[in-house]
Amino acid sequence: MPIQKPSKSEQTRQRILAAATAEFATYGEAGSRIDSIAKTAKANKSLIYDYFGSKKQLFQAVLERHLSDVYQDVHFDPADLTGYATMLFDIAMDRPNLMRLVMWNGLEQNRAWPLDETSSFATQVTKIREAQAAGGINKEYPPDFLLTLIITLASAWTAANPLGTSIVPDVAERRLSFRAALAKAVSQLSQPD
Amino acid sequence: MPIQKPSKSEQTRQRILAAATAEFATYGEAGSRIDSIAKTAKANKSLIYDYFGSKKQLFQAVLERHLSDVYQDVHFDPADLTGYATMLFDIAMDRPNLMRLVMWNGLEQNRAWPLDETSSFATQVTKIREAQAAGGINKEYPPDFLLTLIITLASAWTAANPLGTSIVPDVAERRLSFRAALAKAVSQLSQPD
DNA sequence: ACTTTAAAACCAACTATTTGGTTGGTTTTA
DNA sequence: TAAAACCAACCAAATAGTTGGTTTTAAAGT
Structure with a gap:
């Protein structure tokens, strides 16, 4: 059996x-x-x-439960921030409920995150810093600025962001266009001079 | 009297x-x-x-009441998106309560916005589109993508964004650095090729 | 196969408290 | 002196959480 x-x-x-x-x-x-x-x-x-x-x-x-579903799919590679951004974008667009739950959780100031993304964030920041030092990523932005930018933008057009959805009510139909624009933006910002 | x-x-x-x-x-x-x-x-x-x-x-x-306080201070000029972004950033950083109220309002799906920023957003999008056509702003991004990006990033490190504040717990002390980074990012993205 | 049996799964009814909202009146103001 | 400002006490409904029990399940005993 x-x-x-x-x-x-x-x-x-x-x-x-x-x-x-x-x-x-x-x-x-x-x-x-x-x-x-x-x-x-x-x-x-x-x-x-x-x-x-x-x-x-x-x-x-x-x-x-919803977070752990997603964690399996997320791989962070400082050499491919664009790929990271678009992957987060896809995850966020496909899981409006999760995004709203995360938002509620944040606002309702329910202690820190479940599981430990906090430390995961710190790891990602460190990797970005190292990549900057190695010349792989634009040095002009603080690493934690870049990481927040990427994660926040990737979820900017989800149900979790009232601003995004009221400015662009029809994201769903224009998803590919926005995904591409996000990729381009992240690439432009992270590319070393 | x-x-x-x-x-x-x-x-x-x-x-x-x-x-x-x-x-x-x-x-x-x-x-x-x-x-x-x-x-x-x-x-x-x-x-x-x-x-x-x-x-x-x-x-x-x-x-x-809190929104109308702020509306007076906001002037949108498509020729100075960087200035717009930093002004929103300052407003957002100075008004954590307002940001949280906006977020709650959005999540609690209390009808559309009070006053009519929806139409105001539409106006701003149109102005960006015109500026793109006139060659003043990078044409590669959809205008509503750019506007959402600017507004969302400007408020990314506020109490309203659980992601921002958990990645960068010490924004308050690094405010000027983040403000400058935001300005640079917006400038880099909106500059015509 | 058939019964026993005990734990697991389930539920209707209940409780104590909290909640948004009201009432009927007293105090203050001009 | 009357309207405006204020308030203690009240109410019905809703709410998170509990209780004490019935039904199901599945394995053990015969």
Whole structure:
């Protein structure tokens, strides 16, 4: 029996996570209602507490699950910042819920990040600094400036950014054009003089 | 009597707005508590309803007031995108509360913007497009791409952007360096080839 | 095969508290 | 003296979280 059919309770867990994802992404932690999640998940409210403990822990679980999905796909290569940017762009465009969850999490000042991207960010900054020293990346920008620029721009046209979506309501249809523009911008900025 | 001393009720109104600003900026609309605002404002809860109608209307009033403060200072000149970017950067850095309010408002999908920046955005996009046609701005980027890039980057290191602040926790002390980097980046991207 | 049995999965109903919003009146102002 | 400003107490609804139990599942015993 190589493939295990998910157990009944596991299926329920998944329904709860799916319902919670939609609710939290839409309304944030404070605005979400446990009753609403239970109803959408077609699960009894107490199961949510049995499986996840509390509203806050459920939010955390939802966020962590979606983040860890993505972490597997992300490879940071300081020699290819353009590729990094477009990959983040694709991830962000494909996962509006995740982007909104990240945003809510940030605003609701729920402690630092789950998992440890903070240290991951620091690693990336160091690699950019080294690449600058080695002449592979434009030295005129601070490395952490560049990294923030790339990550922020890559998610600038997601549902997570009210500015981006109100300036460009039709990004979805112009995705390739924007992806290319992003690539060009990052390339232009990171290229050594 | 050229200068009117603010009436008692006007002072109360202001205390409520100030308290609401802090509460809403910190917790968002859903996470804020009217009782808490009343307590902070040292005003009776019912005054909030007398003066502002409802929680939602109070949020809207707070946001509009802070936005209109800022609108007076913002002048958009397609011939000086760099200046525009740094001015937005200064405004954003000086008004963390406003930035967070804008972010909450966007995420909480409270209808479109108060006042009409939407049309203002459209105007700015048009002006950029014209400047591109006239050869004053790099033609390789879509005008609405450029505008989003500028506005988003200008606010990338504010309290409103969890990414920016977790990558660069010490922006405050390095403000001038980041301001200069932003100026250089915008200049580099908008300069015609 | 069939029963036993205990844990796992599930749920309806409930609770204590918090919440946005109201009421009916007192105090202050001009 | 009447309107404006203010407030303590109140209310109905909503909310996160709990309880005490019933149903399902699946393995063990016969």
